[in-house]
Amino acid sequence: MDTLVQALINGIAVGGFLTLMVLGFSIIWGVMGVINFAHGEFIMVGAYMAWFARSEWGVEPLYSALPIFLIMFVVGFVLQKLVVNKVIDRPHLVSLLVMFAVSIIMSNSVKLIAGADFRRVNSDIQRGFWELGDIATIPRKHTVVLVVAIIVLVALQTFLQKTRLGKSIRAAAQNREAAQIVGIDIKWVYAFTFALCIGITAMSGALTSTIIPVFPFMGPPWALRAFVITALSGLGSVKGTLGAAMFLGLLESLVATYAPGSSGSQLAVITAFGLLVVTLVLRPQGLFGGLRPVDAGGH
Amino acid sequence: MLGTNGNGAPGSGSRPLLEVQDIYAGYDPNVDILQGVTLHVNEGEIVCVIGPNGAGKSTVFKAVYGMLGVRKGTVLCNGRDITNIRPQDALKTAGITIVPQLRSVFSQMTVHENLELGMYLSTDKAKVAERIDYVYDLFPRLGERARQEAGTMSGGEQRMLEIGRALMWEPRLVLMDEPSAGLAPIITKSIFKAITRLNQEIGLTVLMIEQNARQGLQASHRGYVIELGRQTYDGLADDLLGNANVRRAFLGGH
Ligand SMILES: Nc1ncnc2c1ncn2[C@@H]1O[C@H](COP(=O)(O)OP(=O)(O)O)[C@@H](O)[C@H]1O
Ligand SMILES: [Mg+2]
Numbered sequence A: 001m002d003t004l005v006q007a008l009i010n011g012i013a014v015g016g017f018l019t020l021m022v023l024g025f026s027i028i029w030g031v032m033g034v035i036n037f038a039h040g041e042f043i044m045v046g047a048y049m050a051w052f053a054r055s056e057w058g059v060e061p062l063y064s065a066l067p068i069f070l071i072m073f074v075v076g077f078v079l080q081k082l083v084v085n086k087v088i089d090r091p092h093l094v095s096l097l098v099m100f101a102v103s104i105i106m107s108n109s110v111k112l113i114a115g116a117d118f119r120r121v122n123s124d125i126q127r128g129f130w131e132l133g134d135i136a137t138i139p140r141k142h143t144v145v146l147v148v149a150i151i152v153l154v155a156l157q158t159f160l161q162k163t164r165l166g167k168s169i170r171a172a173a174q175n176r177e178a179a180q181i182v183g184i185d186i187k188w189v190y191a192f193t194f195a196l197c198i199g200i201t202a203m204s205g206a207l208t209s210t211i212i213p214v215f216p217f218m219g220p221p222w223a224l225r226a227f228v229i230t231a232l233s234g235l236g237s238v239k240g241t242l243g244a245a246m247f248l249g250l251l252e253s254l255v256a257t258y259a260p261g262s263s264g265s266q267l268a269v270i271t272a273f274g275l276l277v278v279t280l281v282l283r284p285q286g287l288f289g290g291l292r293p294v295d296a297g298g299h
Numbered sequence B: 001m002l003g004t005n006g007n008g009a010p011g012s013g014s015r016p017l018l019e020v021q022d023i024y025a026g027y028d029p030n031v032d033i034l035q036g037v038t039l040h041v042n043e044g045e046i047v048c049v050i051g052p053n054g055a056g057k058s059t060v061f062k063a064v065y066g067m068l069g070v071r072k073g074t075v076l077c078n079g080r081d082i083t084n085i086r087p088q089d090a091l092k093t094a095g096i097t098i099v100p101q102l103r104s105v106f107s108q109m110t111v112h113e114n115l116e117l118g119m120y121l122s123t124d125k126a127k128v129a130e131r132i133d134y135v136y137d138l139f140p141r142l143g144e145r146a147r148q149e150a151g152t153m154s155g156g157e158q159r160m161l162e163i164g165r166a167l168m169w170e171p172r173l174v175l176m177d178e179p180s181a182g183l184a185p186i187i188t189k190s191i192f193k194a195i196t197r198l199n200q201e202i203g204l205t206v207l208m209i210e211q212n213a214r215q216g217l218q219a220s221h222r223g224y225v226i227e228l229g230r231q232t233y234d235g236l237a238d239d240l241l242g243n244a245n246v247r248r249a250f251l252g253g254h
Helices: A002-032 A039-057 A061-087 A092-114 A140-162 A164-174 A176-181 A186-208 A219-233 A238-258 A264-282 B057-064 B087-094 B111-118 B125-138 B140-144 B155-167 B185-202 B213-218 B237-242 B244-250
Strands: A129-132 A136-139 B016-025 B034-042 B046-050 B070-077 B096-099 B173-177 B205-209 B222-227 B230-236
Touching (some): A002 A136, A002 A164, A039 A061, A039 A186, A129 A140, A164 A176, A176 A186, A238 A264, B016 B057, B046 B057, B046 B213, B057 B070, B057 B173, B125 B140, B185 B213, B222 B237, B237 B244
Antiparallel strands (some): A129 A136, B016 B034, B016 B070, B222 B230
C-alpha cells in the first residue's frame, strides 16, 4: 500500500514537471507545423545555464530560472527569424532536418565548452523531504519544481485563453489563412510563439536540473518523451498535455516501482515508447485529442 | 433577384472600388496560372466570377489580397496601388476581406470567439460587442449558438459564421469564394439572400466566385467568365445569363 502511494506521488510529481518540459514542443508543432527536433537540447542548455549560475555565482536554480527564460526567449526569437522562418513554408521534413542539425550543433558546442562530464546541480532550498505521515516521503525538490510548473502552466493557459496575443496564437494554430484574413501578423505570431516555447523549455531544464542528470547529450530522451506525450494528447493543448504527461509519469513510476530487480528504469523507457508505437498504430489521432495538422481548416 | 429585375450596376457612374489590371501570378515559379486577368468592381456592386474548375478563379482572389505574389500587373483599391499587399494588411489598410473556398472557421473556438477575432484589429471592446450584436441580428442562428464550438456546427452554419466574421470589421469589399459550395439548396438560397440583403441595406460590395453559375449571376449585377487564367466574357449579369455561348458552357445548355 505504502509503496503504491509512494509510486503514485512520484508519478504525479514527474507528470507535473514533464508537462512543463514538453509543452513547448507541442505548441511549436501545433502552431507552426515545425517538429522541433532540438527540443531536448533546449532543456539541456537551460540545465547547463542553471548549473553555471549555481557553481559560479551560487544562484539557486529556482532563482536563475526566470533570467534563463528571458535569455532563451531572445535566443528563440533570433533563431526563429534567422533560421526557422526561412524554412517554414517548405515541406515539414526540411524544418525537421534543420532542427536536427541545430540539436547536434548545440550538444557538441556544450560539450566543447563545458566538457562531457555529468554535472550535479545542488540546491539548498530543495534539500530534504516532506514526510506524509509514515505513508510516503516526497523529495522537497520535487515539490518545489512541481509548484513552479503548476504556476507557469496556469499562467500560460490564462495567457492563451484570455489575452489578445494568446488568442491570435490559437487562431494561427487552428487556421493560418483565416488568421491572416482577420489581420493577424502570422510571422510575428510565429516568432513570438517560438521564442516563448524555447524560453519555457529552457526554464524547465533549469528547474529540473536538480533532479535529472545533466550532460551534453541528455536531450534526445526528453525530445522522445515529448513525442510520446504529443501523440497521446494532440497538438498544442495545455490541458491535453497535462493529462498525457500525468499518464506517462504515473505509468513510468508504477513500472519502475514494481519492476523486478534493477530492470525498473529500462522497463519504464520500454513502456513509454511501447506506448508511442501502440498509440500511433491504434489511434493515429491520439488518445486525448488528436495530431491535428495545422491548416486542416476545421473538421 | 437583382439580375432579373432590370437593374444594372447600381449608379452606372459609380467609381471602381477594386481594379485588377492585367495581372500575372502562379504557384510554380515557371508557370503563370493567371495570364493577364483584368476585372473591376464598382462601389456597391455584387459581381460574380464563373468559369470551369481550375481556371484560376480562386487564384485571382489570392493574388488580390496578397496570399500569392503578383508577378506583373497591378491591383488598385479606391485608386490606390495595393499590389502585393501583405494578407494581414488587406483588411486594415484596404478594407478587403475574404471568405475562402475551404472552411475557415477557427474550429476549436466558440462562435462568439470567432466573431471577436473578426475584429482582431480593434481594441475597442464596446465596438466589438456592438458588431457582434449586429451579426447576431443578421444571422439569429449564430446568436443561438454563441457558445458552441464552431467546428461542431453544420456546413451551412459554418459558412454563415465565416460571412458574419468577415462583416465584423465593416469591410468595404468582401471576396467570397464559392459561398454555396457543398451546401444544401435551401441553405444556398438563404446565403444568396443574405448577400443580396447586405448589398441593399448597407451597400456592401461583393466579388464572388460561384460554381452555381446561374444562381450566382442571378444574385449579381455583373459577371465575368474566367477560363484558363484569363477573363473571356464580361457584362451585366442579365446579359451573361442570356448569352448563348455562356449558357451552353456554364449554365447547363439551352
Ligand atoms: N496551392 C497551390 N499550389 C499549386 N498549384 C495550385 C495551388 N492552388 C491551385 N493551383 C493550381 O492553379 C490552377 C488554378 O486553381 P484555382 O485558382 O484554385 O482554380 P478555380 O478556378 O477552380 O478556383 C489549377 O491548375 C490548380 O491546380
Ligand atoms: Mg476555386
